[in-house]
Amino acid sequence: MADFDGASQAFLAWLRQSGAEISPKIAPQDLRDKDAGRGVVATQTIAENEFLFRIPRSTILSVENSILSTEIPAPTFAHLGPWLSLILVMLYEYQNGNVSNWAPYFAVLPQSFDTLMFWADDELAQLEASAVLYKIGKEDADEMFAEQLVPVIEEFANIFFSGDPRAQSLAKEMRSSRNLERMHKIGSLIMAYAFDVEPSSPSAKEVDDEGFAEEEEDEALPKAMVPLADMLNADADQCNARLFYEKDYLEMKALKPINAGEEVFNDYGPLPRSDLLRRYGYITDNYAQYDVVEIPTDLVAELLSKEGVWREERLQYLEEQEVLDSGYDIVASDPFTLYESLSPELVVLVQSMLLSDEEFEKLRLKGRLPKPEKMTGKDAEILCTIVRARMAQxxxxxxxxxxxxEEVPAEDAATPKQRHYAMAKAVRIGEKKLLAQAEDALVEKMARDGGATTKRQRDVDEEGDVDMGGTGKKHRA
Structure with a gap:
């Protein structure tokens, strides 16, 4: 406990010496008894919009602020991209130990991780059939480290290991499994704690009417570790603080009044529990409202082929209309409704395959698509078959x-393996519940339409054409 609190106090002292302003109404607190590590708690009542802390831009851990950026050419960092560039800088600062400007910050960052990257094979097997298994990307990361990151360290070994006569051999050792594991841990830190830091000049990028960057631009933003901001735990329902980007500093403000004794929460956004587990190594029921289950396109094609209605010649048009994807989501909604939860692109794909050649040609010539809300009993029957096949996986x-x-046991009440098994079960139960809800809704739809064998009915417009219409891409968590 003394070391834990001592590290926290040394960290705060370093922050203040670095120019940070911290409200006396907040303080870091040991929340390990709640499985929450370090958190930030209000020591006094805080008003809405009141500032909690300001971190100078010069204090954030970024490529720009590291001395490494003055020693390695900018094109090298540009080639690596935001993700690998920050891993490189953090590797450099970590290996500098107490000499690094961020040493007190490193002392309060986690040293072990519960993210899926570090799970054993038998633990990952508990997530069998969940699409999250294909998002872990450990092998891809190993390849990236070996083919892109390590060659840069080898090329600039005398800079990276400045003053060490063993620089060249140390650079070659970066390919060892031990050092690759270090890179994974730093990558996990970045995934869990880094921010996409907006530039100090607001004119550097365009934002929409609500102040958010377009997705493509957002991905290109430099990543940075923001001390203290990343100490806030996240909660989908209790989020009461937000980080604002100013010219010279980053400021955390209260979004609503916070009473003394309450924890200060940020929010990760609408992440399903599977991604919460993959990125942060824990789950909470508060994020069940964002759960997602994915239906692979390969499964759809296989089942429609068995039904004799898969039409390869129609795929090019559907691709042009942005209907085709690698998979289709069923998302949570309350109350559950097909039109809110079932991917409209999946519905359109099934509808398009069930059209007669004449109907499809009329559709193609007009550049139009079936309307998901015009789903018929036959459409629902095929979709129900797909959902049941997905459940069977x-x-x-x-x-x-x-x-x-069983509830996910607390860290001090179970072994890591027991916790992993319980969290995996909670994730797959969430996905299966969505499939069960979709199945029930589709069966109900079939019954309302007089059964799946009812003749397919379509409205006809004034010109005698089948009533069809486009559907836009629906944004999903």
Whole structure:
């Protein structure tokens, strides 16, 4: 406890010496008894819009602020991109130990991780059939480190290991499994804690009417570690603070009144629990409202082929209309409705395959698509078959998982493996519930339309053409 609190106090002292302003109404607190590590708690009542802390831009850990940026050419960093560039800088600062300007900050960052990157094979097997398994990307990361990051360290070994006569051999050792593991840990820190830092000049990029950058621009923003801002835990329902970007500093403000004794929360955004587990190594029921289950396009093609309605010649047009994707989501909604939760692109794909050649040709010539809201009983029947096949990909049924359901145990009440098994079960239960809700809704739709065998009915417009219309891409969590 003394070391934990001592590191926190040394960190705050370093922040203030670096020019940070910290409200006396907040303080870091040991929340390990709540499985929350370090957090920030209000020590006095805080008003809405009141400032909590200001961090000078010069204090954030970024490529720009590291001395490495003055020693390695800018094109090299540009080639690496925001992600690998920050990993390189953090590797450099970490290996400098106490000499690094950010040493007190490193002392309060986690040293171990529960993210999926570090799970054992038997633990990952508990997530069988969840699409999150294909997002971990450990092998891809290893390849990136070996082919892009390590060659830069080798090229600039005398800079990276400045003053060490073993610089060249140390650079070659960066390919070892031990050092690759270090890179994974730093990558996990960045994934869990880094911010996409907006430039000090607001004219440097365009934003929409609500002040948000376009997605493509957002991805290109430099990443940075923002001390203290990343100490805030996240909560989808209790978010009460937000980071604002000013010219010379980053400022955390209260979004609403915070009472003394309450924790200060940021928010990760609408992440499903599967991604919460992948990125941050924990789950909470507050994020169940963002759960997602993905249906792979390969499964759709396989089932429609068995039904004899898969038309390869129609794929080019559907691709042009942005209907085709690698997978289609079913997202949570409350109350659950097909039109809110089922991917409209999946509905359109099925509808398009069920059209007669004449109907599809009329559609293509007009550059139009079926309307998802015009789903018929036959459409629902095929979609229900797809949903049931997706459910069958899981090793256990929803009913079995619910019978064995246990709460995720606290860190001090279970082994890491027990926690991992419990978190994996909660994730797959969330995905299976969405599939079950979709199945029930589709069965109900089939019943309302007089059964799946009812003749396919379509409205006809004034020109005698089948009533079809475009559908825009729906933004999903």
């Amino acid at each position: 899981y090793a256990t049924s929803l009913e079995v998982d619910l019978r064995r359901l």
